[in-house]
Amino acid sequence: MKEIDSIIAACLNEKRSGQHKLYELYAGLMFGICLRYTGNRTDAEDVMQDGFVKIFQNIKHFRQEGSFEGWMKRIMVNTALNFLRHKKKENFIEFTSVHSVNLLENECFDPDFDPHQMMKIIQNLPIGCRTVFNMFAFEDFSHKEIAAQLGITEGTSKSQLARARKLLTEAVSEFKRKNDYQLSI
Amino acid sequence: MKETHKIDELFKKSLADYRSELPSDKVKKKIFGTLAYYQYLKWSLSVLALLFISGSIWAIYNFLPVSSDRETLNNSYAIRDKINTKTQLKNENEIVSKINEIKTVSKKEEKKGNFQKINKISQVLIVSAENAENADAKIFESKNYDVQISRDESFVNAESNESIESKQDKVLTKVVENATEKKAENLKLVDEMASADGLIKKEYKNRIINRFELIAGGNFYFVDKKLSANKEFDNLVKIRENGEVPISNFSPYFGIRYNFNNFFVQSGFQYQKYGEKMDIQTSEMKFNVIDNWFHRDSLYYVKDSINPPGAWHIDTIWYVTHDTTHYLQKYRFQKNNTYKYIEIPFLIGKKFDINPFILEVSTGISVGLLLKSDAEILATDTRSVIVLNNEKSAYFNQVMLNYLFRLSLRYNISRKWSVFISPDVKYNLGSIFKDAYYPVKQNYILYGVGSGLIYKF
Numbered sequence: 001m002k003e004i005d006s007i008i009a010a011c012l013n014e015k016r017s018g019q020h021k022l023y024e025l026y027a028g029l030m031f032g033i034c035l036r037y038t039g040n041r042t043d044a045e046d047v048m049q050d051g052f053v054k055i056f057q058n059i060k061h062f063r064q065e066g067s068f069e070g071w072m073k074r075i076m077v078n079t080a081l082n083f084l085r086h087k088k089k090e091n092f093i094e095f096t097s098v099h100s101v102n103l104l105e106n107e108c109f110d111p112d113f114d115p116h117q118m119m120k121i122i123q124n125l126p127i128g129c130r131t132v133f134n135m136f137a138f139e140d141f142s143h144k145e146i147a148a149q150l151g152i153t154e155g156t157s158k159s160q161l162a163r164a165r166k167l168l169t170e171a172v173s174e175f176k177r178k179n180d181y182q183l184s185i
Numbered sequence: 186m187k188e189t190h191k192i193d194e195l196f197k198k199s200l201a202d203y204r205s206e207l208p209s210d211k212v213k214k215k216i217f218g219t220l221a222y223y224q225y226l227k228w229s230l231s232v233l234a235l236l237f238i239s240g241s242i243w244a245i246y247n248f249l250p251v252s253s254d255r256e257t258l259n260n261s262y263a264i265r266d267k268i269n270t271k272t273q274l275k276n277e278n279e280i281v282s283k284i285n286e287i288k289t290v291s292k293k294e295e296k297k298g299n300f301q302k303i304n305k306i307s308q309v310l311i312v313s314a315e316n317a318e319n320a321d322a323k324i325f326e327s328k329n330y331d332v333q334i335s336r337d338e339s340f341v342n343a344e345s346n347e348s349i350e351s352k353q354d355k356v357l358t359k360v361v362e363n364a365t366e367k368k369a370e371n372l373k374l375v376d377e378m379a380s381a382d383g384l385i386k387k388e389y390k391n392r393i394i395n396r397f398e399l400i401a402g403g404n405f406y407f408v409d410k411k412l413s414a415n416k417e418f419d420n421l422v423k424i425r426e427n428g429e430v431p432i433s434n435f436s437p438y439f440g441i442r443y444n445f446n447n448f449f450v451q452s453g454f455q456y457q458k459y460g461e462k463m464d465i466q467t468s469e470m471k472f473n474v475i476d477n478w479f480h481r482d483s484l485y486y487v488k489d490s491i492n493p494p495g496a497w498h499i500d501t502i503w504y505v506t507h508d509t510t511h512y513l514q515k516y517r518f519q520k521n522n523t524y525k526y527i528e529i530p531f532l533i534g535k536k537f538d539i540n541p542f543i544l545e546v547s548t549g550i551s552v553g554l555l556l557k558s559d560a561e562i563l564a565t566d567t568r569s570v571i572v573l574n575n576e577k578s579a580y581f582n583q584v585m586l587n588y589l590f591r592l593s594l595r596y597n598i599s600r601k602w603s604v605f606i607s608p609d610v611k612y613n614l615g616s617i618f619k620d621a622y623y624p625v626k627q628n629y630i631l632y633g634v635g636s637g638l639i640y641k642f
Contacts, residue, residue, distance in 0.1 A: 014224070016217070019217070019220065020217075023213060023216065027207050027208065027213075028204035028205055028206070028207055029202070029203075029204050031205045031206075031207065031208050032200070032203040032204055032205040035205055036200065036203075041208070044208070045208045045209065045211075045212045046579075048208055048212055048216075049212050049215050049216050049219070049579060050575075050577075050578060050579055052216045053216055053219050053220065053577065053579070054577060056216075056220055057220075057223070057577065079575075082572060082574065082575055083572070085572050085574075113195070113199050115199050115200055115203045118195075118196055118199040118200055118203075119200060119203060119205070122196065122200070133193075133196075136193070137193040137196060137197050138196075138197055138200070165190060165192050165193070168192050168196065169192055172192070172195070
């Protein structure tokens with residue numbers, strides 16, 4: 001029996017020791033997701049708390065067929081979306097002025113970016129762009145699904161994604177330029 | 186097909202298994218605190234339910250007096266009589282058995298010619314008869330039988346042995362005859378008692394069941410809401426009070442009641458919805474760095490009358506001005522909030538006969554368990570809302586206690602069925618939100634009018 005299976009079994013029996021082990025094992029990963037969605041530690045901690053309570057309470061519904069980690073991630077993402085949904089309605093406005101972004105077509109990024117830097121870049125996005133980008137790029141939601149989940153139109157979802165890509169591209173380029181400059185010094 | 190983009194891939198690859206540094210310890214504490222609370226809640230409710238059930242059973246079998254129902258009362262008198270008869274019969278049986286025993290001993294002594302001893306035995310026999318409670322009168326008659334038996338030893342000595350023997354024999358014969366008659370009667374009565382036992386048990390069972398009633402109905406509630414908070418959140422309370430209107434609702438109810446004398450205890454389930462219509466508008470002064478604009482009437486020239494005289498200048502007075510530094514950002518939040526509970530009331534009440542109606546006054550508490558929520562509440566910054574569409578959210582007190590007071594006017598339409606109308610008042614004893622999460626206490630007060638049917642078993 002794998003370690004995770006024994007931990008899950010302990011959690012199913014509502015044993016505190018098992019629940020603590022599960023928390024220790026996945027807290028970092030889950031908190032990363034929370035930070036990616038909320039953008040700040042305070043909100044991320046709230047989401048993390050709600051998410052883990054849901055995980056422990058609903059673990060009996062987990063079907064052993066799929067990945068447990070994937071199941072936990074889905075719960076955490078849904079909790080984060082619940083938290084964000086309607087929280088800042090005014091941030092989900094449509095950006096009609098953003099043109100299609102082709103800035104990366106001729107650019108080649110270093111695939112070994114520091115993940116902490118990448119996380120900071122995402123966290124600094126406005127909440128609307130960040131949410132749509134996270135759902136589209138990381139959770140593979142379609143625009144239709146994003147629109148339904150967030151209560152916005154597909155057009156708004158698309159314009160938010162375009163804006164996110166533009167801002168991320170600029171941030172990455174800026175970051176790279178500073179890095180190159182420092183290296184040249 | 187879903188469009189892909191290099192920047193998407195770049196971030197996805199970099200952050201696929203990103204592990205952040207752990208959150209603060211208070212998060213872990215809160216998670217396990219919440220879990221412990223839920224577990225405590227589960228156990229408390231189980232214990233409460235167990236106590237209620239066992240208490241009810243105990244009360245039914247040990248404490249509650251017989252119902253005042255006329256028919257049941259008559260039956261109970263009959264049963265009581267039978268029980269008394271049974272006790273009496275038991276005593277008489279014992280007496281007859283004792284007499285038979287004495288008779289046997291007496292006969293043996295008679296054969297031996299020990300008449301003095303027979304006399305003693307006769308005395309015992311008489312004393313037994315005297316002492317026997319509820320003994321048949323015929324047994325007592327033996328005392329005054331045509332032959333008087335003296336307890337005085339001198340009497341025994343004065344009479345001839347033959348005479349005494351004859352007298353004693355007559356007494357014993359009579360006693361034995363009586364005993365035989367009694368025995369036959371007893372056997373008959375024992376048979377009757379056997380059937381009486383069955384009747385007693387059946388009647389007792391019926392009496393218990395007849396005390397229960399089923400109730401089905403519903404209440405229409407007019408809802409009022411009380412918001413309170415510390416002074417620093419006065420503004421939040423005011424905005425919410427102005428922008429939220431509680432929604433009236435209908436609440437179905439199913440219950441069971443146990444009657445004893447003119448009192449009753451009642452429990453059941455009630456589906457209860459709380460909520461309000463929210464339409465809040467707030468605003469915030471913002472600094473505008475993008476959209477500052479202004480117009481001036483630059484098409485026209487005016488003659489400067491002062492310096493230099495007669496020169497033409499552009500009119501520098503703005504004809505349209507906008508605040509180029511600040512603007513008012515407006516927010517509007519609209520939502521019909523609902524919090525759905527299942528409530529378990531525990532009521533105790535008293536009935537008053539007001540012919541042809543019965544007035545019932547009851548009071549108690551109800552324990553509400555949150556089933557579902559679909560709500561948004563204004564956040565403390567007054568510029569955003571907290572979404573509460575998850576009933577497991579840490580914001581909620583999962584269990585809510587309510588105080589209940591109910592009047593009910595009941596009319597029996599048949600022996601089994603009754604209808605009632607019942608105004609009642611209910612209010613939340615605690616806030617629906619945890620103080621630690623939301624600083625505004627929110628209590629609902631409900632004024633209801635209910636109606637329904639009662640079925641008596």
